[in-house]
Amino acid sequence: MVTIKDIAAMANVSRSTVSRVLNNSGYVSEEARKRVEEVIEQTGYVPSGYAKSLRTKQTKVIGVILPTIQTETPSRVVTGLGRELSKHGYQILLANTDHDKEKELEYLDLLVRQVDGIVLIATNTEPEIMEKIKSIPLPLVMIGQETEKVMCVTYDDYHVAREITAFLIQKGHRRIGFIGVDETDRAVGYMRKKGFFDEMEAHHLAVEEAWVEKCVFDIYSGHEAMKNILNRSIQQPTAVFAVTDRLAIGAMSYLKEQGFEIPQDMALVGIGASELSQYVDPPLTTVDYKNETAGEEAAKQLLAHIQGQEFQKKLVLDYRLIIRDSV
Amino acid sequence: MVTIKDIAAMANVSRSTVSRVLNNSGYVSEEARKRVEEVIEQTGYVPSGYAKSLRTKQTKVIGVILPTIQTETPSRVVTGLGRELSKHGYQILLANTDHDKEKELEYLDLLVRQVDGIVLIATNTEPEIMEKIKSIPLPLVMIGQETEKVMCVTYDDYHVAREITAFLIQKGHRRIGFIGVDETDRAVGYMRKKGFFDEMEAHHLAVEEAWVEKCVFDIYSGHEAMKNILNRSIQQPTAVFAVTDRLAIGAMSYLKEQGFEIPQDMALVGIGASELSQYVDPPLTTVDYKNETAGEEAAKQLLAHIQGQEFQKKLVLDYRLIIRDSV
């Protein structure tokens, strides 16, 4: 492997000079620069990243920890992150925890010494993890979960849920069901649920227990939830608010199996603006969270932090209600 | 930052001894090991990855280059890769080219000095890229495209296409349309098309030009392709084979807009077994390529290569026809 030493020898200069042209720092005569550049061109020399890192204490790498890359939210966020980071010469080290808390803890430790900053996507916020996170001596940003003392880029899940519920009510629905997820997921589980219930209460609308289901994050779970709601309810709801598109789509598939017409027999809304949502039948009313933008913003703030510039500690992103035919 | 030197001092041993317990190499007395481990525990010390890399010439990082992470194929592959790699202590450095050839070339150069091996997912195989690839002095595996001289994990696109075409024919279809992609994509564009035409010819079935469309990889493109086929054909096909699920789903959405019943008025098949495919109406007949397995296998072969063990230069993976209601 050709090193800076070889280049120096071939160009008849010292390593320092090569280093200077490499980094465009300090004085280098035109002549010397030209010689060095020629040799670099010829040899196809690329400096060793880790040697450089060892010296400068910068890796130009950002660690990204996520529970899965197979759903649209994280993959969109990663796309946004990558776009912004690559503009500044940073790369992404990907750590997929596969929803495993232990792995998340491990990765956090592992990454500390290998990256300049960390992005956490859709982590759960249980104490053990939060404690570890707070102990990380590196710029770190969480996307999708709001927490104290940690930099974060989030959505206003509470008001989204209120707005979407209000929309259902405005459309004439009075009995509305709810398909949520565990409340340990503060953003998706807790805030969206709270938004829903608060809005219902504000309209003096009751929510029967039979209309409420708790799922995990997959389509089939939404399917089963809808089944449970239907089987259990004395008086059935006329609309259901599912906290994610996948859940809504699962619910939709069950409704169709049972011969329900949507939205006449049952209205349905989700959140996420998944690609899926526009190609199911009928197209799903949902909320666009602009995940790529979230990724870009998170990257910007994180880099600002890393470079010692001013940055936003909390950033709440915009959203957009997409009204389609499922309501 | 606490270094190996600090640990050594605190445990009253030399740096070598600390290194030995860290790497479980050479002899270390129980007593010394215990002291060292205690100090490490207390301080939360983690060795510096790049210092280690500089010394050992190993980064324990694999570079993964892909055109997008927002479609299911690459994200599944990455999941498989990650699962297998993490078992062996390797990590993933993600390079998203956003379908940009220049970026791909750049990343290839950049990664060379930062990783122990490279995985290329769904790259196009044009000469300029292939040349660069061949010049990479690192173990490298391509997933999804078969090429000479480069290690690869692929699917048997040709026979998949023949089989799926045969299936349509066996179901009684004689006039079959084809929605493909550019043939510069050898696997998806060229092989699948060839498989289709060869199978049709083997059954002495003609394919009218009007039934054949070339798309880009998105749902809307499939929608437009179906529109074109319908508008252009004197005698319309009774079935359409789309080379990806997304294309098929786009086609399906146009057919529904036009009031077609599927499969009675038009049968439809795709390839990919996307999650989407089972929740559209009717569920799409498709082919499961087991992308996660491809990722795992690619990782295994690549690691074998890196570790100087025997490895498969070419690996062709299994597939599975999933028959649903769109035919």
Add this chain to the structure above:
DNA sequence: CTGTTAGCGCATTCAA
């Protein structure tokens, strides 16, 4: 079983 030594490839003083 353990410590001393050397050097990986680079950036950065400091002197010239």
Add this chain to the structure above:
DNA sequence: TTGAATGCGCTAACAG
């Protein structure tokens, strides 16, 4: 404007 010298944190002979 340039080069010599130093050291980042670690591993791997080697000698004890």
